[in-house]
Amino acid sequence: MKIEFGREPDIEMWMNLVNKVKSSFPGLETKEALDEHRQTVLTFMRAASAICAKTEEQIVGALLFSREENMLCFLAVDEQYRRQHIAERMVLHMLSCMNPEKEVIVTTYREEVPEGIAARAFYKRLGFVEGELTEEFGAPVQEFILKR
Ligand SMILES: CC(C)(COP(=O)(O)OP(=O)(O)OC[C@H]1O[C@@H](n2cnc3c(N)ncnc32)[C@H](O)[C@@H]1OP(=O)(O)O)[C@@H](O)C(=O)NCCC(=O)NCCS
Numbered sequence: 001m002k003i004e005f006g007r008e009p010d011i012e013m014w015m016n017l018v019n020k021v022k023s024s025f026p027g028l029e030t031k032e033a034l035d036e037h038r039q040t041v042l043t044f045m046r047a048a049s050a051i052c053a054k055t056e057e058q059i060v061g062a063l064l065f066s067r068e069e070n071m072l073c074f075l076a077v078d079e080q081y082r083r084q085h086i087a088e089r090m091v092l093h094m095l096s097c098m099n100p101e102k103e104v105i106v107t108t109y110r111e112e113v114p115e116g117i118a119a120r121a122f123y124k125r126l127g128f129v130e131g132e133l134t135e136e137f138g139a140p141v142q143e144f145i146l147k148r
Helices: 008-024 031-046 086-096 114-125
Strands: 002-005 050-054 059-066 071-077 104-109 129-136 139-146
Touching (some): 002 086, 008 050, 031 050, 031 059, 050 086, 059 086, 071 086, 086 114, 104 114, 114 139
Parallel strands (some): 071 104
Antiparallel strands (some): 002 050, 050 059, 059 071, 129 139
């Protein structure tokens, strides 16, 4: 399993993974939304802000982050490859590219949502602490913050 930057030639493999996990993400319900997301991923790839986990033939983990805002913007691992510390390895790769003095922010599901159990446990395990309750794509979410 390689953890590396996703590049434009990876876009089809990347979107295959997004298609498998899209039900976990508000805002990826329609074809139009997925087309827009594809353009967003390409923009992150060009900015060296897209990290993926790759086997010989597929992408099984994907992470997008903002260098300017020190923000984790998207994170998903293929269901068949979870609990193998793939997300953790991608986050460590991301942290090595970020300003080490600035806190890191991610927004994720609120506590009462069953889909959020894995993500919330994951972020807490990595040292993120709960922050403000906000909204994203009209859905209630919560910020998690990694203090430095
Ligand atoms: C959240 C997600 C990215 C975690 O990916 P992963 O590769 O399985 O996570 P890791 O293997 O790196 O987990 C590291 C640690 O986090 C914790 N953790 C991860 N998933 C967990 C779960 N389902 N329940 C409890 N703890 C969990 C554990 O402490 C784990 O270490 P351990 O397996 O040795 O106990 C993955 O479950 C996923 O893609 N979920 C759907 C999409 C999503 O929720 N994305 C985040 C939205 S912001």
